[in-house]
Amino acid sequence: MAAEVCHHAIGSLQSHSHLGNLNHHQNIRSGVLRLATKDFISNGLSKGISSCFGQRNCIVIRSSASHSQTSVVDPVLSPSKSNTGDTSKKSNEAALILIRHGESLWNEKNLFTGCVDVPLSKKGIDEAIEAGKRISSIPVDLIFTSALIRAQMTAMLAMTQHRRRKVPIVMHNESEQAKAWSQVFSEDTKKQSIPVIAAWQLNERMYGELQGLNKQETADRYGKEQVHEWRRSYDIPPPNGESLEMCAERAVAYFRDQIEPQLLSGKNVMIAAHGNSLRSIIMYLDKLTSQEVISLELSTGIPMLYIFKEGRFIRRGSPIKPTEAGVYAYTKRLALYRQKLDEMF
Template structure:
């Protein structure tokens, strides 16, 4: 497991960003005609060209009362999580865009990560298109106290959409849409993919391999530099994820060491020099609060009972209280 050489445990700096645009995701009423829904919200189409959007208001199973307020706040939680250990992490091989599953240890890391975020609201999940990130997201959500079911949205064809349609509004409300995006994939490691990291360092030199792995501008042979990875990952974040946060939707992103490094560089306003010391451990969730257009780093929740996490914002504290109330019933 990689070490974290830049601390993400402490409450961090507040960073200003460009003004956000409001998102309508998950706000459309059910059965809105297809042509009224922006492209990125066209998630579920029925045979009659009606759209059902997985809802944002969660009903308490016991009392049928709104669990989360219908009126979305301008504050949202953002959880970032690097996937758990993969079979090639275990073998110390450069993995990049090769689609390798988790090890048993990685499965355990994902479950432990899920416990740490089990009291933090999640309305939407974004993952890369790679199985190790998707496994991590799914396993983490098995631990969530809200017990909503993550459902992967299939956007690859009309048939994939219509055949995965959910016909119960109540069931949709108890679901979390999972959006898989290749833009969040690990950096393409080029001709290093499948090579052993230690052997590569012996062959090309520790300094050269460190530059390939951690520098911002220098790409590995025929692969993507962090800068190139950022071009797609940060653009995707700005276009698709930030608007959801701006709408008050709480988001979890399960992705990779380098796609997340590029997103953290953007969130924390790191320089290309600073990002060279940023190294993410597998399976450790990081929490940010997005409020009034700013990202505030809250570090990594230590555990589901850690009071400090919930003191960060009134909204999180209220959510936690509702969870406790619901579990007493």
Template sequence: MALTASQLATGANCLQTNVDNLGFNATSRKRYWSLLLKRDGFRKLLPRTNWQLQISMTGTANHCSALCDTLTSSTPTDSYEPFRTNESTLIIVRHGESMWNEKNLFTGCVDVPLTKKGVEEAIEAGKRLSTMPLDIVYTSALVRSQMTAMLTLTQHCCQKVPIIIHKENEEAEIWSQIYSEDTKNQSIPVVKAWQLNERMYGDLQGLNKQETAEVFGKEQVLRWRRTYEVRPPNGESLEMCLQRAVTYFKENIEPQLMAGKHVMVVAHANSLRSIIMYLDNLSPQEVINLELSTGVPMLYIYKDGKFIRRGSPPGTKEAGVYAYTWNLALYKDLMLQRMLTKL
């Protein structure tokens, strides 16, 4: 479908903003623009721009042109398919605010839903991630994690349907089968795992944190909450939570990344602290001081067997601290062009 003059102008402004935000030098930005303008529809913008697109045929330009041609030729215009490179993306999201977060209660493994604010946080996370490639999603077995994942995916530009995978038993697996390949291709699998659940707080679950500190003392409650090896009464230590969460990550999620899949993990403060300790090689002291905001996604690039933290994609009302890779920058603008063609 041909783009209207209005859509082209809108696309030009969006692309200009995105390219400027990448932080490339002037020469790199010109080369990047030239690659984007090769796309059908956007090449019509070429006469209307003030850019001097005189590109020398250097090794870099040839490499970038070949990369762009590979991506665009392998990406169908009527469906979404994340491109494959030698790097993959890992997105980590702590669930949005829960009803017990709001009440300042120890939640642990008690299964409580999101608040209205938590729903809004999940939707905002989805907007931040709307142009990120996604193949599979992992959540905990708790509803606040699953609600966050589902609400986040409603904002994604691929418009695929998130489908929870049920493998509790043979009957559940058979009953939830999809028998249409086309439908499978238009869905994103969501895998539940109890190993990603929040740390089990034992006898503290359901108690008010402030009142508990008044009864047992702030120092004791702090030791229960933020000491690596100390367990709350009849609960898990952070070390115990780490063992189950990181073991699951290594055995199930990391192989997906190694295979080039793009993965999102939506879980909880302590299970995600545990995973981040593994990803960033943090010490026990460093991990207990790590704060994770509800509903704010964090991006890692997995490449050559290493995890590289890239910060958080920018929100709608804040400056971005998100460091793109070349492949992700290309992918984002290919998705932008696809959305504009559907207008």
């Protein structure tokens, strides 16, 4: 899947380029990768806030229809139970957890990775497990991951720690046969499952001709400033790769089309993805400007919690440990969920 995505992305860019011709490459923009969010990105994100963290931001949520993916709502705290007598979509509240994958074997070696499908290192495995402990009392009804193994490993390892002990199950909707062959025939078993949806749109930015190169050696060769520009600027792509803007066009479009409707219907969602695909989503959630996003850095394996309520994303930060009151105490709904878990297990 990842190879397919990379070929797609590579194929959509000009393929005859080399590192030596930097100015030419910096101007490359992929038409294919420019999706429907272009206007949204340029209009919505330019009205930014002054700081990356701890802000409350208001966004307009489209009321687009949910996609057809089956999902299983947690019986401990289903939206219908928590909103008895009120079917208004606006009254729903949902948790959104974002997590960058744990350290990969190429993070460990300081290599540009992008769409290359590299697994977690031993440290990355430990980080994912630790992340799972931190979110073990937060409800998760649906998981989205990228198509890359490091994000999928992170999601699965994190869920081994969850107190609700539901089983994350990877959805296979790539063909009718795959769908039919992976059906579950027990409603009870379905209720004890969490669908995991893998989407290439959440993949790491395609790092072009930097993939596989050592970050330090690249900085020594092309200069620190140039490499920083490739890595952190909003609209300058690495040679023959995706800029953050291009990555946002597919990752934010996917978030808006497939993930927001789930949150809107009250489902609690976890997204396991990558440094840059998540930077672009956070840029959208927190309404950061293209200047502000430059200094947004995400550590590996640190979960971040947002509360989605009445069409707004409220950033809660990163739960330190399962027992920490701050994050859970924030909403009645989260506190209630945690209390139920205490009673059940």
